[in-house]
Amino acid sequence: MARSTADLLAIVERIHAKNASLVILSMGGQSLDTSNPTSKMMLTMLAAVAECERDLMLERQREGIAVAKSNCKYQGRPPIANEQRDAILTMLNNSMSLTETARRLGISRATVYRIKRDWYHGFL
Template sequence: MLIGYARTSTLDQKAGLEAQRRDLTASGCERVFEEQVSSVDVVKREALAEALAFARQGDTLVVTKLDRLARSVAHLVEILGQLEAKGVALRILGMGIDTSTPTGKLMLTILGGVAEFEREIMLERQREGIAKAKAEGKYKGRAPTARAKADQVLKLHGEGIGGTEIAKRLGIGRASVYRILDDAQKAEV
């Protein structure tokens, strides 16, 4: 059985999801699992977990592009290990790769390594650009919003309001509330 998996990073990418669904169906997928979640959120990729659990020996998991499935070579190797243990192949339509063949397995490993290398180079350039902009005084970074509300956090906490409610009222993260409270407690000691 051919099992499709489609993913977009955000809810705004409806056209991308529809195109993947169309391509997967056209390639003969009988069942398509889909989700709209960042690949970085590996923990929250429920449809991928469902697709992997659904697959049986002799099945093939089909994706349109490699980046729809895995973000890194390590993650790709992990997924391939799960598929291999179940006797399931992987087919990537955009690359013409099918891991049911030894050549397909080799090509996927090589291309996954190249993709990760490209991403690392891009991130390195980004870090260099930010460092250069900071040195020239053009990049200030994100303004710390929670720290500016420290007095309000401490006041609300003093009134007996919990961290979650403080975060909700002030529009900041819970972690920021607890960081401010922790810093205030350390300053008292």
């Protein structure tokens, strides 16, 4: 519902500004109604715990990537369209639309746009 505790509280305030309240029903038999101060406090605490867990997970992920890089095990995701670059440029040079090119090659339109942009700006 929100990316951070502050974001969640801002959403709750926008709901309250419309003379409504947020009611969360899936709390293990309990419900939280943000019109109630105790429920609002519980929601804030749960959001803070969730944000902390997310931060810890990201920290562990960064540490794992750093260890993998130091052991030359982490290369990142291989570029999807590198092997299809020539086919993409050929299709575009033959006046095929970007959407059709992406559909025929089974790749995203964003990838086709990026290849076209890189070629146009001389990065390829």
